[in-house]
Amino acid sequence: MKFSLGRYVPYDSLIHRIDPRAKLLAILFLMICIFFPYQSWAMTFAVDGAIFLLLVVLLYMTRTKIVDILRSLKSLWFMIIFLLLIYCLIPTTEPTFPLAFEVAAWNWRVYWDSFLQAAKILLRLMMMIELTMVLTSSTKPLDLTFALEWYMTPLKVIHFPAHEIAMIISIAIRFIPTLLEDTSRIMKSQESRGVSFSHGRISKRVVSLTSLIIPLFVSAFMRSDELANAMECRGYDPRGNRTRYRLLKAKWYDWVFLLFCAAVFGVLLWFSIDPRFNALLLFPAEVH
Amino acid sequence: MKIISVNNLSFSYDGEHPAIKDVSFDVEEGSYVAIIGHNGSGKSTLAKILMGLLNGYEGEVKLFDTVLSNQSITALRKRIGIVFQNPDNQFVGSTVADDIAFGLENHEVPHEEMEGIIHQYASEVGMIDFLDHEPESLSGGQKQRVAIAGVLAMKPDLVIFDEATAMLDPKGKREIADIILKMKQENPKLTILSITHDVEEANRADEVLVLNDGQLFLSGKPSEVFAHGKELREIQLDSPFLAMLIEALKKQGIDVPQGINDVEKLEEYLCR
Ligand SMILES: Nc1ncnc2c1ncn2[C@@H]1O[C@H](COP(=O)(O)OP(=O)(O)OP(=O)(O)O)[C@@H](O)[C@H]1O
Ligand SMILES: [Mg+2]
Secondary structure, X not given: OXXXXXXXXXXXXXXXXXXXHHHHHHHHHHHHHHOOOOOOHHHHHHHHHHHHHHHHHHHHHOOOOHHHHHHHOHHHHHHHHHHHHHHHHOOOOOOOOOEEEEEHHHOEEEEHHHHHHHHHHHHHHHHHHHHHHHHHHHOOHHHHHHHHHHHHHHHXXXXXXXXXXXXXXXXXXXXXXXXXHHHHHHHHHHHHOOOOOOOOOHHHXXXXXXXXXXXXXXXXXXHHHHHHHHHHHOOOOOOOOOOOOOOOOOOHHHHHHHHHHHHHHHHHHHHHHOOHHHHHOOOHHHOO | OEEEEEEEEEEEOOOOOEEEEEEEEEEEOOOEEXXXXXXXXXXXXXXXXXXXXXXXXXXXXXXXXXXXXXXXXXHHHOOXXXXXXXXXXXXXXXXXXXXXXXXXXXXXXXXXXXXXXXHHHHHHOOOHHHOOOOHHHOXXXXXXXXXXXHXXXXXXXXXXXXXXXXXXXXXXXXXXXXXXXXXXHHOOOOEEEEEOOOHHHHHHOOEEEEEEOOEEEEEEOXXXXXXXXXXXXXXXXXXXXXXXXXXXXXXXXXXXXXXXXXXXXXXXXXXX
């Protein structure tokens, strides 16, 4: 079994080489600025378009495959319907664009604004997913864990278990393939006993699911018990001092990337809150 | 020096059914001791007690002349390594190098020394080309070799194998056996305690302990222990090929002296 979303794609790109700490923070900056509100439609489209271009560049640099991108967006169709429904039901008070259609009997008017609003949110969600993809496809899960641990380390003074949490996450990541293998093995053996996971009534399928979940849990617990023993025997003490095999070292281009993303964040924040940009970019219809 | 000294050890998981009953034995420095016994005879339980993973046993366990206790266990574990049966459940790191480093990190080996140590032991077990491989891309035998490298990197004085080759194919078994042999040659002071179902492996050991329902059933040199073929069969244990051969010869009226411990020697003796 393979996932496409969030899977690390081994490739030696510049983005891949950026320190995970810098990358995590930088991508976080970009993610936040995707959702900045702007006072005019023209501004919104201009900025969202610019971010979109930046994203295309990032995706190209990490060599993310088009099929993977499409696959990661597959689940969004539900959001499309949901958003359209919501925005069509909410009445537009100050329409910028002309009326799309109306049902006079129910006093229901839908302006093009509603569709644009839905499209905007959708585009932003898409960009958010793709940004996550840039991060996860260019960073090994373990490196991400290291980055998280590094950011959480200051919290140790308030006895926040930063190292333990990082260890738990990295072991969970390490065991995903093992547990997936267990799952398919148990499914096969239960299917050979006549259990069906894909046919029959829902109620029946739920029952057959328990015949998968219970053995899976038992196996997972047995594994974790043995793993805990093995770790203890190898001298692991979560509270003890440890040295590190992998040390993170920030290089100049980590700073360049981080500063660039921080600058994008700063500029867009300024665009978003400074009223002067209201008047700078306006559609004719928006001039009141 | 006695590496392991177990006196009147008894243990029960549930307080009712004993898993270990009044077991006593000693292991000398540099010896290779095999423990055999049928499923559920208490072999793994014994290994876990030696590693300090189980508490509440009766009797005394001494490792390196130090009584095993909650206080001494941390220091003792630095000198003992264990390789378990399931290769997946002891692979902690996300790559081969990280896994070998895991024990080093725990024992606060300085970062600068790690790379060298990892390279040394990875090449010792023939995994040097796989340092950045993830466990999913390795075979069971390769994972066990990584586990051995992780243990050896700690420079232990005692290594316990709890059916380390049970899940491997014959080729994997042979490779691990060769590594153990090489370990022994490089460091004659290394003591090995190997729990196994493979009587041929037990036959190569210096000493064999036979456990049956938690009790020490037989112990001694392989040739002595496997001379009791009938008793062993009664507790569902096989004898190695050699011991069976000697027994069959005896039935035919051909007496074979003690101390013949491999097929070549037997051949030589018979041809004379
Ligand atoms: N965690 C546990 N809780 C309760 N009982 C246990 C536990 N582990 C083992 N036992 C019991 O203790 C006895 C000895 O088990 P042990 O695992 O030591 O056997 P073993 O000789 O290693 O067998 P195998 O050859 O199958 O590995 C068995 O009767 C078993 O059922
Ligand atoms: Mg066992």
